[in-house]
Amino acid sequence: MCTMYCPRPVVDTYNERLDITRAPHIDYAQAIPSSYYIDAKACLRVNYQTCNLCAQTCTAGAIDFTQKPKELELEVGAVVLAPGFGRVDEKVLEKFGYGRFPDVLTSFEFERLTCASGPTEGHIVRISDQKTPKKIAFLQCIGSRDETCGNGYCSSVCCMYAIKEASVAKEHEPDLDISIFFMDVRTMGKGFDDARRRAQEKYGINVIRARVPRVDQVDGKLALTWTTGDGEHHSALFDMVVLSVGLESPKDADIISKVADIELNQYNFCRTSVDAPLVSSRQGVLVAGAFQGPKDIPESVTQASGAAAIASELLADARNTQTITVTYPDEDKALEEEEPRIGVFVCHCGVNIAGVVDVKAVRDYAGTLPGVVLYEDTLYSCSQDALKSIAEKIKENRLNRVVISACSPRTHEPLFQETLRSIGLNPALVEMANIRDQCAWVHAQEPEKATEKAKDLVRMAVAKARLLSPLEQPTVDVTPSALVIGGGAAGMSAALSIADQGYKVTLVEKNRQLGGNLKRLTWTLDGQDAAKVLKDMVKKVKGHKNIEILTNAEVESVSGYVGNFTSTVSQGGKTKMINHGVIVLATGGREYKPKGYAYGDSNRVLTQLELEEKLARGKGFLRNAKNVVMIQCVGSRGDDMTHCSRLCCTQAVKNALKLKEVKPDINIYVFYRDMRTYGFYEDLYREARKAGVKFIRYTPDRKPEVIKQSRGIKVRAFDELIGEDIEIPANLVVLSTGIAPGDNEELSKIIKAPLTSDGFFLEAHAKLRPVEVAVDGVYLCGLAHGPKSLEESVAQAKAAAAKATIPLAKGKVAVAPIVSKVNQDICIGCGICESLCPFSAITLQKVGKRKKAQTITASCKGCGICAAHCPTIAISMGGFTDEAIMAQIHAFSPDGCEEA
Amino acid sequence: MAETCKQFLADCGINPDRLSLEWASAAEAPRFVELITGYVNSIKEKGELGSADDEAGEATIRRRLKAAVVAAQARKPRTALGNLSKRLHKEGDFSKDAISEGVSSKILPALRAERIKEELLLVLKEGEKDLDELSSALSAAKEELEKPLAQLQRKGVVEEKEGRFQLAEK
């Protein structure tokens, strides 16, 4: 209402100034807090003491112009800095025509254009003439890898987001011709290279390796000229140019630094070190996200959890001293027992659903179904205000069953269950119809059929809802300890954090010694002595009273569930039973063993790790060395493994610099596909180039060859710039071999944790749950999750520790009420269920004279094998009763299907 | 369960490949899409229920399914299913042959017997029939019908007059 009545238009900054809103507004539907706020700079009342329309029209009386800013003083034990990143100055963008030519956009602006709830509802139009462009160019590294603007570092995220934006645009406008101008394609995140390949293949996005120096406008079109690696000049006209702007330190970094009394690095980001990536220079002040260095969402979320772990370590003594318990109103049992009064809410999910499915038609259809007393559509059912409104409507209409027709119950059911609980209804009385993940998204080209399917799914959900009944909410106690599998840097960091937070840890390492891959590292990427980092870590772990170390040990079996796992660990022929509440997987990875490149045939061919080991022993082996050749992506990126190993580029650069340091006149050639020295590692890359290291690009179809000769070896490779093969006699060939997954298959089966196609463990959700595994109570960190640097492993280990201690700290876990229930009047005590239950969760017990089956609620997983095999149909499953499933089957038939 | 269903579907005159049991883990979305697309196409080829080459006519199938659902609820075949699962579980033998053999020797006969009993009633509901007609309607040998018919007669549900059977009037 306030937005509607406000006479004062203001530019919508959330939508990158591409739209107009009013002084009182909310940035977007899912914003938190989900309340409207007034732009004080624009408000007539605030500035001129006039108007006051909004305050008068607000029916809730929520606008109070007498409020004044308040200063609060809080006593805290730790501070986490997470101010995010700043924007690249518009001056930097000007040389690319930004501000002068309307169709030059930043990637932020383009993101809003591609967004369904953005100013153009997802239509991509030129700002100048509102027409759909035909040719779009993305220019990478705007304000990144550019010393002229002071940002020498790589922003790490722009390559991938440009590919994403281009893909989304192509999905919306399949005829678009999109080119992306890269210097290097830096898609080194987990699964990113796959996504890049798909985008190139599926959408035909052109990848051009060139840096475009400037943008000009010719006849309303944008003219670009560039030079490719073969020295050729090109030029072309585009309808739109998107500048992939980088991430800067926050504009007020200096102020933050002063206020928090912390040190910044040369680029004004928070200074941290490799072995303590989340800790600032001041004790108790922690940092997470882009303020620590440019990074993407999964890493930011990981760091945030990691910082929470460290804060929790600092606050371990104060745990549970200021807790508030959530209380729920008593259940309205009388209402629950009444005839079903069903409410159906059909979600648009922006255009995610409504773009394909005719939501209004589905809503009206729901109204024709028996038992439905309320049927509505909502824009985003899961947004805070929508949930509130759903709760109100349930109350107003005295609903006792609710059907949410939206996304997947796997992700969103708990949210709606909570809504029911908050107003005194049993959470089991909600049913979801999945018309997004399993309908709109997968039938995008067939809107009519998708709408039919959505109606059918709603009909089936309503049929089930009629038969839902309230279920009890059992909880079980938690064993307050953790099992950490793997004693490398990640495992030790996780164990230390959990132990410092006050819980017992059993650390299992299969080798004789702790340390994992860190044992083989000589220097960390920031030049620290790796052995010292390792020694410190091992010392802390060994000296910790909460940590029990089992070396030469392997986990053989794991049973139970979150809060109550029992594992058997074999150690030197003996097996040991361990009870624990959570599991952290930190099983590491291993150096890829190269095939070909004369590795193993010649002692002059080494891996990067082997080179480091040699260097650490002294520089004698370099005495007669003139030429060193390094070859990147050996094993990685489709060579043998499909993934990018993420850190080999930086490792190669680091070692090249080390070689130059000990022997300045040595010639170093690095053959690479894309140099992926992301973040501040870009400094090392620039330093190496300045030091004279030669970097030569190769393509996968023309890999360098290592040729063994009678005396020595030579490397033959194609040089794009001169257009012919070159040969380099090499004293040393160093292969940048990637990181291969460890032997994860066995453990994956034991824990039932899925692996990626590359053989690493799969996280529950790449962005939202990056250190959790699909199995409750199991967490993930280090190389077991995917290739990453020591710094990233440590941060991720802290994050896994933070997540792992949540159930431990809660002390109780809720058991899903979907357990089996035996009707002992019908049970004949045959024992079939007992022998078939995979979780030993049902047993025969004497009741009176006869034996009857009984469910052990805490162990039951609700699989329903017992119910399906009961001869007398005496077992029913909570939330999945025979009657409910049968009703769904009957409702599957469009004209209903009478009982047999 | 799947094997039981498949054998029982075939027994009812339905192409057993209309039932598919596949596995796709949470991590295997592409595999899922492949499976589901392949499966939908295979059903498209078969056509509507009852129109595939090896299937009984639609009306027959509908009637049989009605009887089959009741049969699947009966205690005897369910006990047979439970016991077989229990035995296989104990022996740890989940080979296709063991399951298939177990189902066809232990469960299917029980299910078929129940199904025939039910279907007799459904067929007789449509009007009186002699043994030949019943045999062809149920695709069952006359000998197979004797026992259930006798049972139904004993219960007083079915009457026989001059070789023709009909539902007893109540």
Place this chain on the structure above:
Amino acid sequence: MVQENVVEKEKEMAQKGFEPRILGFFCHWCCYAAADSAGVSRYQYPPNVRVIRVMCTGRIDTRFILEAFRCGADGVFTGG
């Protein structure tokens, strides 16, 4: 006559493009999750399947399958 009918029916179906009605029973942890993930990745597949979520394929009773066919399913897909 019967033969003609069949031919007729086939023709009719070919013209209409037969769209089978298929009921799916998906395991919450596996196939249902895979189907969600297919959605997230925007993979496209035919819209003929209606899904009933169960916590495990072990839950599926013989009766459910038969009942599905009785209620007009041309196929039943159980996904573990």
